[in-house]
Amino acid sequence: MAEKGVKVFGMWASPMVIRVEWALRLKGVEYEYVDEDLANKSADLLRYNPVTKKVPVLVHDGKPIAESTIIVEYIDEAWKGGYPIMPADPYERARARFWARFAEEKCNAALYPIFTTTGEAQRKAVHEAQQCLKTLETALEGKKFFGGDAVGYLDIVVGWYAHWLPVVEEVIGASIVTDEELPLMKAWFDRFLAVDVVKAALPDRDRLVAANKARREQLLSA
Amino acid sequence: MASDDAAAVRVVGGWASPFVMRVCVALRLKGVAYEFLQEEPGKKSELLLASNPVHKQIPVLLHGGRPVCESLVILQYVDEAFSGARPRILPVDPYDRAVHRFWAEYADAKLPTALRTLRGMIDGDKAAAAEQVAAALAQLEEAFTACSKGQHFFAGDDIGFLDIVLGSYVGWFRAAERITAQTVLDEMRTPRLAAWAARFCGHESVRDVMPDAGRLVEFGEALRAALAANANAQRM
Numbered sequence: 001m002a003e004k005g006v007k008v009f010g011m012w013a014s015p016m017v018i019r020v021e022w023a024l025r026l027k028g029v030e031y032e033y034v035d036e037d038l039a040n041k042s043a044d045l046l047r048y049n050p051v052t053k054k055v056p057v058l059v060h061d062g063k064p065i066a067e068s069t070i071i072v073e074y075i076d077e078a079w080k081g082g083y084p085i086m087p088a089d090p091y092e093r094a095r096a097r098f099w100a101r102f103a104e105e106k107c108n109a110a111l112y113p114i115f116t117t118t119g120e121a122q123r124k125a126v127h128e129a130q131q132c133l134k135t136l137e138t139a140l141e142g143k144k145f146f147g148g149d150a151v152g153y154l155d156i157v158v159g160w161y162a163h164w165l166p167v168v169e170e171v172i173g174a175s176i177v178t179d180e181e182l183p184l185m186k187a188w189f190d191r192f193l194a195v196d197v198v199k200a201a202l203p204d205r206d207r208l209v210a211a212n213k214a215r216r217e218q219l220l221s222a
Numbered sequence: 223m224a225s226d227d228a229a230a231v232r233v234v235g236g237w238a239s240p241f242v243m244r245v246c247v248a249l250r251l252k253g254v255a256y257e258f259l260q261e262e263p264g265k266k267s268e269l270l271l272a273s274n275p276v277h278k279q280i281p282v283l284l285h286g287g288r289p290v291c292e293s294l295v296i297l298q299y300v301d302e303a304f305s306g307a308r309p310r311i312l313p314v315d316p317y318d319r320a321v322h323r324f325w326a327e328y329a330d331a332k333l334p335t336a337l338r339t340l341r342g343m344i345d346g347d348k349a350a351a352a353e354q355v356a357a358a359l360a361q362l363e364e365a366f367t368a369c370s371k372g373q374h375f376f377a378g379d380d381i382g383f384l385d386i387v388l389g390s391y392v393g394w395f396r397a398a399e400r401i402t403a404q405t406v407l408d409e410m411r412t413p414r415l416a417a418w419a420a421r422f423c424g425h426e427s428v429r430d431v432m433p434d435a436g437r438l439v440e441f442g443e444a445l446r447a448a449l450a451a452n453a454n455a456q457r458m
Contacts, residue, residue: 051328051361065320067327077316090302091288097295102276135276 003062006031015160016068017056025197027082162189231256234282240390241293242281250427252307264448332358340398363412389422396435
């Protein structure tokens, strides 16, 4: 097997992909990034992830791994000596994994309808999403980051909210994460976005706004 | 093991739940003694509501009073908290761990809703559900060949994380087969998985906690009746 090095198959606007980039950058691992057109997936992507055909896919010395949260744990374990992504204590690890799953299953599902609704339905959707995020916010209490004093696994998994939710708010013309409703989360957004490796991988905000505006129009007219 | 409250292990669950079964198999595999607290079907105990306020669902593992929720999270916790005990639940190699985690998530994405539909626990297109299960099992048959490398289980010569996750559905496969009168885990279509399932069920850590298919069918019927009467039943 001649293939050496680290490749990431991704899409510039994908919050799932950015998790992988943040994790690699925290570890100081060099990687080649391959941007996919999801409407016209590359032969390589389909070869490396025939089961779900989705991004992100990490390829390490020719061996592919799919599913962003699984990839993040892999990165932590494969580059064990570097920056610690997962907590050391088993109970804290369990809590981090629990909240990551909660965010993925409940919060993301609660956020999506905001994007596809208007008026009263949207107001309801915003309220539901805020309740979900308030539950998640309890994991931040007394801490700078979800990971404690420094960024960790859970920050990487939910960190995309810090960049993407303000974009959604601009596109829909309504607030979700406010000082009144979600003070801890709002403060954490600022701290998280100030972290060097986080900033370095963020997609261009204007481009993201434009893409999300177009997508919302498409979804609302469907 | 002395009855030291700091080390006490309790499982809040139900005998019919595959997700609960996973936890019991893992603890038995590690030789960890535990107290099983059977929830009353259709009702949630104060302990369950207090220890899993977010989801209000079984299983919950209580270790020295501290709750761990979500079966896949619990399996990894058991492996890490009792890391001195053998066998290991997850593989040692990071790549193998990622592969096993991938297939575990795959099984949990493709199987539960389809199986509930086949068992009549939820309304849905049974033919579509059967197809979805068949397609998933075909994928998992290939995964088994790749992971097991000729050995008896996904993890090698003893059961591990992926065996426990997928194996916990075997009771439901068998119950669905009785209810629909069609094979689910088919010897012709997925011969390796069929043989693996028999080995899994015979394992000493699995035997006593794998629910009987007949009992599961009866349980499903009773639960549907309870659900009709009471909207707040727990997920099974």
